[in-house]
Amino acid sequence: MTWVEISIAAGVFVTLRNALARTLSGQVSPVLISWARFAFNLPFSGPAVLILLITSGMPQLSFAFYGYCFLTGVTQILSNIALVSAFQHTNFAQAIVLHKLEVLFTALCGLMFFSEYPSAFGWVGIIASSLGVMLMNLSKEGGPAGLRRALHFDLGALLALGCAVFLVLASFLLKEATTEFAALNPHLGTSRFEAAVHAVFHTTWMEVVMLTAYLWWLKRKELQNITPHWHRMSLIGAASFCGSICAFWSYSLTLVVYAKAVAQIEAVVAIGLALLLWREHEVWRQLPGIALVLSGIAMILLG
Secondary structure, rough: HHHHHHHHHHHHHHHEEEEEEHHHHHOEOOOHHHHHHOOOOHHHHHHHHHHHHHHHHOOOOOHHHHHHHHHHHHHHHHHHHHHHHHHOOOHHHHHHHHOOOOHHHHHHHHHHHHOOOOOHHHHHHHHHHHHHHHOOOOOOOOOHHHHHHHHOOOOHHHHHHHHHHHHHHHHHHHHHHHHHHHHHHHHHHOOHHHHHHHHHHHHHHHHHHHHHHHHHHHOOOOHHHHHHHHHHHHHEEEHHHHHHHHHHHHHHHHOOHHHHHHHHHHHHHHHHHHHOOOOOOHHHHHEEEEEEHHHHHHHHHHO
């Protein structure tokens, strides 16, 4: 598999995870939904790491690797809470579409801080797909008239954009973690798959520890909501594991911004779910933006 197929798979799994989280929004707190995403990920990432330990042996790990995983955990928690909170203030499609502006943020961050330089054609695709996301924002109800609506952001939109910023930070920190792991373990080859699995596991258990401590000390009653919702929470965890593995793997194989741009297929899938499951009919007006997003992805692939 190439990074393209892996990135598309990541986008699909992330959409499924977010759709499941959307069904719990309003029934439990955003923090508990975030806890479920990570806690129910461990039954999958734990055995995956165990299998690798049996087949490949104990890898070399460093304080830098653990540090990157910890910082990734913090930024992922904040991004997930922001996105789930956005579901309470705007429709599902709108929240997903707006947080996909992370592609543009990723390109700028990679250019300024991580020496990632997309090709000229790649830049055209990045800008086109980002403009497509903003064009889809025109479909929302309320706000100023005309094209100004594309830049009008209510609380739900601002939360979705905050999610995008934290996701950008998490993505680069993850790439640094997998790069550190690969440098410490050159005998494992160049696929970076094992680096992705180990990064997922160590990031996830740190996230569970942080969120469990928070809930236990400050929101202990929230833990009572786990039992009636554990079925959906376990599905969120499974989708989270698959999406994280694919995302981490793709980041290690190409520029982070390229992987994220292709994963914008998530926005298109989310709009389909919004129409089919939640009857968000205003989404029909987002079709021109969807076309622009797909065109941008095609240009990035050609670039």
